[in-house]
Amino acid sequence: MSNEQMILRLEKLDSMRSQGIPVYPEKFTTNAELYEAALLEDGTSGVRVAGRIMGIRSFSKFAFITISNIEGSLQLLLSKEEVGEKSFNQFHKLIDIGDFFGVEGHMYTTKTNEKTLRIVSYVFLGKALRTLPEKWHGLTSIETRYRQRYLDLIMTKETQIRLLTRTKMVSAIRRFFEDHNFLEVETPVLQHTSSGAIAKPFRTYHNSLDTELNLRIAPETYLKRLIVGGFTKIFEFAKCFRNEGISPQHLQEFTMVEGYAAYWNYEDTMKLMRDMVLYILDRTFNRTTITIKGHMIDFSLEWDIVSFRDLILRDTGIDIDLYPDVKDLYQETKRQNIHLEQSDIESLGRGNFIDLLYKKMCRPQLLKPTFLVQHPIDLSPLARSNDHNPTLTDRFQLVVNGAEIINAYSELVDPLEQRKRLEAQALLKSNGDLEAMEMDEDYLVAMEYGMPPISGWGFGIERLLMVLTDSETIKECVLFPLTKKL
Template sequence: MNTTNQDHAELPEQERVRREKRQILLSNGIDPYGMAFPDRESIRDLKRKLLPWTKEGQDKDHLPESPIKSRIAGRVVLLRRFGKAFFATLQDNGDRFQIYVKKDRLPEGVFDIFNDTLDMGDHLGIEGTFFKTKTGEPTLEASSLWFLGKSVHPLPEKWHGLSDIETRYRQRYIDLIVNLPARQVFEDRSRILSLIRRFMDDRGFLEVETPMMHPSPGGALARPFVTHHNSLGTDLYLRIAPELYLKRLVVGGFTKVYEINRNFRNEGFSPRHNPEFTMMEFYMAYHSPEELMALTEALIPELCQKIRQKTTVQFGEHEIELMGPYRRISYLGSLKDHFALSEQDLFDETKLIECLKGAKIPIPPKRAGKPYFADLQNALFEETIEKGLIQPTFVTGYPKAISPLARSSKDNPEITDRFELFIGGIEIANGFMELNDPDDQLARFEAQMESRQAGDLEAPPPDLDYIRALEIGLPPTAGEGIGIDRLVMLLTEQTSIRDVLLFPQMKPEG
């Protein structure tokens, strides 16, 4: 936003003074926003180069025989003035280095201009020579200076963490400057994604990209975001899952595929939910859920070891061991044990409602096209069993009624070959043997349509092209989705999803 001089009087004093300093620079022929700064050495590389003379415990007089010159740039994050000299600390990509600027070492007039106009937050370029201060601090003494970007809005003098949490999320650019631990989380996130890709590629998977806008929402039970394509004259849906397109690729002959990308679900916010989130989904033709679980047990501790140099994490108040093998429990068996239910009780709606009331859990409404006992079971599971699964646990044997895309078990057609992985009380992964019978899949789609017509906005309409793909023939296939944001939360020891999203969705200000 451009602000005229006439407007400056209405600005906060610090900002008004900074804009006046910007004008001083312009009056002296100095562009306050600088130019490209070629041949710059990163501070990280400079510190690595200086390591032989800056190791901890070395004498402050231990210096190279020949002067070491460098050309660095960064944001001023510390500034101390001493009359005819000043010290400043520059921050470049999270690394910091001290510089020393002395009046008699610069061309006539240069020091005065920079000393009068430089503020915390400004971008500065420097060319200088390495030395160590009396206290042994590695420093560059400037022989040349360049203004590379004037900050007219001051950085916060103090950063109080949780008391400023809304500002941290809304103004992540400030958070990344002043909160280096937050920056480390996002560097770790980038590394985690690279490591996942390497892990999958090494095992013969092909990374693919599928559409983000779907003519019909599918692949999960969730309310979609709706948009409109003007040229086509039709509504489209931001995808809630890539599942149906990835399985089309398996039909087409790609036997091991994966995708890491965004999904969108029109739902609320919580420490574990953001409407826009990252998932990895992968599919393996001719494989089983057991092989999916084995792959997951190998992936997660490997990531943890490479990110944290150990296989344990501190997640909230819990220390969690991520090295497998992971515990396994059954969905219905866990409910039976927790509530002391019989096999018959599990499907008795009256008995299940009694359990919900006893645990003070809201009773879900009935929905057409779906057995009511399944919703009651799921409410019990989510509010009791799930929250207690702290150490890595695979939950197996999910009912068919809540698994519309999963293949039924050979032993019990009402139970599917599906599992979910929970760590720290959070669902991290969901996998199953894919339903590949087109007639069975169509019947389940039609049941979902009945729910949709009764007002269930999470139930998707039938995807008839996907049915056609199944009619062409999907081989026995196992598929899994891993919530990347939640996995990053775990591996970086963050208990809120917003702390691992650079720009989490926020309510409008005001």
């Protein structure tokens, strides 16, 4: 933007002040939203709306003006005959695209069949000192769209729709759980350990307590403490933080929905999650069929259920059950010419190595909604082991379009078994596996007071939105994605 344009706008601002026109007035009372006004019958009078001016088409005795906000836009007609010569001329001399504008008038339909509000009076509501990006070129720089998301929201229809969809989706999820008698709770973001998931935490420092703390990677162990405390069905919208690499499917700060039901198992949760996804689609998109990568996928059809072992065997020819030692499994992948790119690959535990193999060779092929079950126990330190095969867990993930969008399991409630598993994770951590889970003595104490059978689940709002809107990258699905400091 040139300084010249800003100087012109500042001059208009000074001119308005000198004429006694309030340039940043206190308020303006509306009686209709822009999208509501566009539905009113012709002849409806006394309609008061406000918005940002996004277009002006001027003629000698009248002008068509478009005002908008995140939810819609409305065409206005400003005529010299209706508002008088002084107000008409003031508009053209002092008001720019990007300024805020409040109007009162009556509705009619133009010859081109566009609902329009004929202005009887107007009020100036705020000067934009910078010019908006050009309408036809818009915001072509992805970096600018993320750094200045407010401009992206003003100029890009797809961004408006996607992020409004996020809001609708959050509302639908909350309503779904409340309708199923789950109570919403909140748990701490600052924690002494980083338990509840396998991920590297962000670290911070509490001055008064003189102690290192982590930003939570998951709310899991605190939510389970609430089950110990007598809650039976709970959920949380939890901001979580994971200090992991940047990719189209990962955010370092994201919103997770996590919940638990006492006396349930993972199969109960499977049904709940399917019902939830169908409810979200219906409430948010008014349909259960969506387009992903050019394919129409009907979520109301039956979903595939496949085991971790069968999936890896199908896609790689490797039977992971034949390789209980991670070194042997690593050698077999090399024999099969499967190259897994990760710098610390030789220090990974068996669970994380299998996860890496699955993420490279299997997950990208899963387009339709698929329940992945029977995860190796090494990969699930907090999940209940299967009664018939203790090397597997009673767990599932929902995968759609190569993305894991829900993770759930029957919870481990045996404190002695949990201690053993966390000790094994701590050993992996001390041997260099940075994503292994930390020991959490306080949580183990809570478990020792007794836990009922529990099933739990977690999913990221952004990941779910990314899949359901067929977005290229997860950064499109958060209002203000983290960017590198300039």
